Amino acid sequence: MSHKTSSSATKPAELVIISGKGGTGKTSITASLAMLAEKAVLADCDVDAADLHLILTPEVENTHTFTAGREAVIRQEDCTSCGACLENCRFDGIYEKQGGDGKPHYFVDDAHCEGCGVCVHFCPAKAIDFPERVCGEWYVSRTRKGPMVHARLGIGAENSGKLVSTVRREAMRIAAEGAFPLVIVDGPPGIGCPVIASVTGASLVLVVTEPTLSGEHDLSRVLKLTEHFGIPTAVCVNKWDLNPDMAERIETRAQEAKAYVAGRVRYDSAVTSAQIEEKAVVETDSASADDIRNLWSRLRQVAEARGVNI
Secondary structure: OOOOOOHHHHOOEEEEEEEOOOOOOHHHHHHHHHHHOOOEEEEEOOOOOOOOHHHHOOEEEEEEEEEEEEOOEEOOOOOOOOOHHHHHOOOOOEEEEEOOOOOEEEEEOOOOOOOOOHHHHHOOOOOEEOOEEEEEEEEEEEEOOEEEEEEEEOOOOOOHHHHHHHHHHHHHHHHHHOOOOEEEEEEEEOOOHHHHHHHOOOOEEEEEEOOOHHHHHHHHHHHHHHHHOOOOEEEEEEOHHHOHHHHHHHHHHHHHOOOEEEEEEOOOOHHHHHHHOOOOHHHOOOHHHHHHHHHHHHHHHHHHHOOOOO
């Protein structure tokens, strides 16, 4: 007789914090929410420019190599200098240099190689290897608020969406095995592939925006994205008091898009001071810390109304 346990009963909730653009205060708010959560696994999915570690100062326990795609490597000792690789490459991924033996020698330009494998296919001497491309690293660390999974994408490397998925999957695995009820994800800005990889299937998304025209425009794009994937979404206007009229306008737009208005956070220089001290703002007595506590309370209410505990 089978005694299978429903995966939905043990799957941790997942709160993903994103923004339509960089610089809205997304990571600062994420760090504070991590401090307010009773027990959570943290994931920094902004792999192109990760900075949650600047506040949470993680101690790395495990380092893993991230590979994605392939790259061509010409074995010079086996190359016959026929030039077939240069002739067939359509991405300027092969370049020629004259050797000391008077023959042309061919090399792969890592910045232009698309990993298509055409040069490998057409090389008559079979002198081109095609190994997996190393694109970065991901880490499992310990912080003062629990486990954290984060990553560093290599300079000029692609496949950040795949790395985001790796970080997120590992965070969910650690949460499930350690009986953590919640995973808090610091997502990337924008609406591209890394964002989609961060939010798909999330329990709740919090969009952090700012009271500007660009903030309003980018929020609109993000809300269309979360609506497309059917993800419940809440909105927070950070630094709202810099432009109260625009803050109200943004909240109205959010409600029209059927998003929850979860709260406002005032402009506060204490946020910068806390960052310098490697602290989240809720670890201080600042006024904005109270705003974020109210935000957290409202997010829990929103999640609970949807049958999710965070």
